[in-house]
Amino acid sequence: xxxxxxxxxxxxxxxxxxxxxxxxxxxxxxxxxxxxxxxxxxxxxxxxxxxxxxxxxxxxxxxxxxxxxxxxxxxxxxxxxxxxxxxxxxxxxxxxxxxxxxxxxxxxxxxxxxxxxxxxxxxxxxxxxxxxxxxxxxxxxxxxxxxxxxxxxxxxxxxxxxxxxxxxxxxxxxxxxxxxxxxxxxxxxxxxxxxxxxxxxxxxxxxxxxxxxxxxxxxxxxxxxxxxxxxxxxxxxxxxxxxxxxxxxxxxxxxxxxxxxxxxxxxxxxxxxxxxxxxxxxxxxxxxxxxxxxxxxxxxxxxxxxxxxxxxxxxxxxxxxxxxxxxxxxxxxxxxxxxxxxxxxxxxxxxxxxxxxxxxxxxxxxxxxxxxxxxxxxxxxxxxxxxxxxxxxxxxxxxxxxxxxxxxxxxxxxxxxxxxxxxxxxxxxxxxxxxxxxxxxxxxxxxxxxxxxxxxxx
Numbered sequence: 211x212x213x214x215x216x217x218x219x220x221x222x223x224x225x226x227x228x229x230x231x232x233x234x235x236x237x238x239x240x241x242x243x244x245x246x247x248x249x250x251x252x253x254x255x256x257x258x259x260x261x262x263x264x265x266x267x268x269x270x271x272x273x274x275x276x277x278x279x280x281x282x283x284x285x286x287x288x289x290x291x292x293x294x295x296x297x298x299x300x301x302x303x304x305x306x307x308x309x310x311x312x313x314x315x316x317x318x319x320x321x322x323x324x325x326x327x328x329x330x331x332x333x334x335x336x337x338x339x340x341x342x343x344x345x346x347x348x349x350x351x352x353x354x355x356x357x358x359x360x361x362x363x364x365x366x367x368x369x370x371x372x373x374x375x376x377x378x379x380x381x382x383x384x385x386x387x388x389x390x391x392x393x394x395x396x397x398x399x400x401x402x403x404x405x406x407x408x409x410x411x412x413x414x415x416x417x418x419x420x421x422x423x424x425x426x427x428x429x430x431x432x433x434x435x436x437x438x439x440x441x442x443x444x445x446x447x448x449x450x451x452x453x454x455x456x457x458x459x460x461x462x463x464x465x466x467x468x469x470x471x472x473x474x475x476x477x478x479x480x481x482x483x484x485x486x487x488x489x490x491x492x493x494x495x496x497x498x499x500x501x502x503x504x505x506x507x508x509x510x511x512x513x514x515x516x517x518x519x520x521x522x523x524x525x526x527x528x529x530x531x532x533x534x535x536x537x538x539x540x541x542x543x544x545x546x547x548x549x550x551x552x553x554x555x556x557x558x559x560x561x562x563x564x565x566x567x568x569x570x571x572x573x574x575x576x577x578x579x580x581x582x583x584x585x586x587x588x589x590x591x592x593x594x595x596x597x598x599x600x601x602x603x604x605x606x607x608x609x610x611x612x613x614x615x616x617x618x619x620x621x622x623x624x625x626x627x628x629x630x631x632x633x634x635x636x637x638x639x640x641x642x643x644x645x646x647x648x649x650x651x652x653x654x655x656x657x658x659x660x661x662x663x664x665x666x667x668x
Contacts (some may be wrong), residue, residue, distance in 0.1 A: 219391040220250070220251065220252040220253060220254040220289060220345075220474045220475065221246055221250045221252070221253055221254065221470060221474060221475040221477050222254055222465060222469040222474040222475060223242075223243075223246065223253045223255045223259065223288070223334060223475055223477065224465045224476070224477045224478060225238055225239050225242040225243070225265065225477070225479035226239065226255055226259035226260070226263045226265060226266055227259055227262075227461060227464075227465065228259070228262030228263045228264065228319060228321070228436070228437070228459055228644070229262070229319065229415070229419065229437055229457075230437075230458075230465075230479070231263065231264055231265060231436075231437075231440050232437040232441065233316040233437075233454070233458060233461075233480055234479060234480050235480070237517070238264070238265070238268060238479050238480060239266070239268075240265075240269060240278070240517075240521055241517055242477070242479045242516070243269070243278060243279060243282075244460065244520050244521065245280060246285060246477070247278070247282050247287050247288070247528075247529070247532065248528075248532055248536070248569075250314060250475070252286070252287055252288070252289055252343075253282065253287060253288045253289065254289050254291055254345060254472055254474050255288060255289065255290055255291065256290075256291045256347075256468065256472075256480045257290055257291060257292050257293055257303040257306075257307060258307055258317055258320075258331060260300065260303075260329065260330075261307060261317075261320045261321060261326045261329065261330075262317070262319050262320050262321055263321075264321070264331070266279065267321055267325055267326075267329060268303075268357060270329055270332050270333070271325065271328060271332070274527070276336070277525065277527060278521070278525040278528070279401055280332065280333065280335070280336040280525070281336070281470065281525035281526055281528075281529055282525070282529070283333060283336040283339075283342060284336040284337070284339035284341055285339070285341040285529055285533075286341040286342060286343040287529065287532075288595065289343045289344065290303070290333075290337075290344055290345070290346050291344075291345040291346060291347055291472060292344060292345075292346055292347070293306060293346070294306055294346075294347075295346050298344065299337065300329075300331075300333040300334045300336055300337060301330045301331065301332040301334055303330075304326055304327070304330045305531060308320070313537055314408055315409075316366040317416070318416055318420075318433050318434075319416055319434065319435065320438070328483060333381060334349060339553075343527065345472070347472075348471045348472070351409075351411065351412050351628070352412075352467070352468065352471055353405060353411070353412025353413055353414055354411055354412040354413075355412075355467050355470075355471060356412065356413050356415065356464060357402065357405075357411075357412050357413035357469045358420075359463050359466065359467045360398055360413060360460070360463060361398075363463065363491055364394050364398070364399045364459060364460070364463060364489065364521065365394050365395055365399075366394075368387075369383050369384055369386075369387035370383070370487055370488070370491035371485055378483045378484050378487065379482035380592075381544055382484070383484070383487065385448075386451070386452050386455050386456075389448060389449065389452035390452050390453075390455070390459075392425055392455070393421075393422050393425060393456050394454075396421075396425065397418060397421035397422050397425050398413070398418060398421075398620055400421040400424075401413060401414065401417040401418035401420070401421045402417075404420070404421070405417050415460060415461075415464045416434070416462055419434045419437070419440065419457070419460070420432055420433055420434050422440060422453075422456070422457075423443070424442055424444040426440065426444070426453075427443065428443070437457050440453060440457065441453060441454060441457075455484050457523075458482070459488045462486070462488060462618065463488060465477075508546075508555050508558060508559065510562070512562060512563050512566040513566055513567070513570050514566050514569065514570065514572060515569060515573035519573045520569075520573065522573075523569075523572045523575075524572070527572050528569070528572060531565070531568045531569055531572065534568070535544030535561070535564055535565040535568050538561045538564075538565075539558075539561040539562055539564075539565045542554070542557045542558045542560075542561045543558050543561075543562075543571065545557070546558045569654060574634075618641055
């Protein structure tokens with residue numbers, strides 16, 4: 211019998227969203243998968259992401275052994291969310307996504323049918339393991355909820371108001387808001403009508419992308435295959451920039467809506483201020499930046515393998531270390547953050563060092579490591595009574611942050627020393643844990659996780 215995953219902490223795995231892949235670097239999928247698996251309690255993946263993602267397809271089908279994703283599925287670390295409560299298999303989920311025999315109800319942007327059949331069979335082998343967990347889509351109509359978010363925050367006349375702390379200026383946002391007006395208003399109305407014909411209401415993101423393509427001159431029956439097709443259409447640099455920002459807006463609002471409905475942490479695998487401002491606008495308003503220097507921290511450096519080495523390690527062995535060493539580290543960390551003192555700080559460092567040593571032992575079996583290190587900054591909480599929630603942030607290597615229920619956003623910008631900007635909604639923000647590794651620091655946009663979306667009122 212399939213075990214259901216109920217209310218416990220999970221991160222919404224945005225990097226597997228096929229429509230977002232055009233904005234990500236080639237290593238984003240595996241980097242995000244490994245680091246979320248190591249430093250999050252669990253990963254939630256909507257059913258469609260398994261079958262519209264080039265990252266998932268390559269990761270699984272190009273592997274001659276059990277892939278890391280398959281190992282995570284088998285152990286319950288990666289949890290699929292099927293949209294029908296009667297569905298218990300990946301083969302059945304794929305059939306539902308194909309419309310169950312009704313082409314009008316099928317998801318249009320699935321990848322190659324033969325590859326998806328192979329992929330469903332591979333994933334089902336992993337799902338047959340005893341550790342497999344499954345979640346289900348909420349009973350509420352997700353399309354209707356997405357439509358409400360779009361109406362309120364995107365299909366409106368006035369842009370969000372920003373200040374210097376966002377990393378963008380209001381004039382640039384106003385200019386892009388004007389350039390995207392036909393897509394935000396006319397295309398949203400057109401997509402809503404198309405969705406009404408298919409589902410009886412709500413808004414399909416795919417229909418909105420199709421409507422934008424037709425607005426840019428594609429034929430009336432156009433069905434978008436991927437965002438790359440659309441990005442090749444604009445005739446001016448300004449229009450191309452506006453289109454890229456708009457498509458990220460709808461992707462991130464789609465993911466925000468789903469994360470709220472699933473009750474998960476919301477993940478941005480490649481955070482950029484101009485696109486992130488839209489989701490920030492949805493969240494509760496925040497007080498000024500917090501003085502991080504006033505909050506007690508732990509700073510240390512431990513050995514840690516580069517990402518390319520982590521990906522060579524046996525997935526089963528890496529998850530074994532996670533299961534054996536991770537819980538003690540997370541427990542010590544939560545204990546210290548609730549009541550920071552020297553004794554508990556020593557326990558955090560002891561467990562972190564042991565966790566990293568075990569990962570390094572595995573890595574050294576694959577290749578000799580030189581001077582890869584992990585720089586760690588751990589912050590204490592400012593209010594002792596609040597429960598602790600964990601979320602992961604990746605910036606050019608490895609970075610992990612710990613949030614409280616009311617933290618809204620934190621990200622790392624690529625400046626000297628990785629300047630940290632934190633926002634809090636309603637209450638003071640806790641300093642995060644930050645892990646940074648040396649490889650590719652200046653090349654990779656930061657990956658950001660919001661706190662569990664079930665704590666955020668829409």
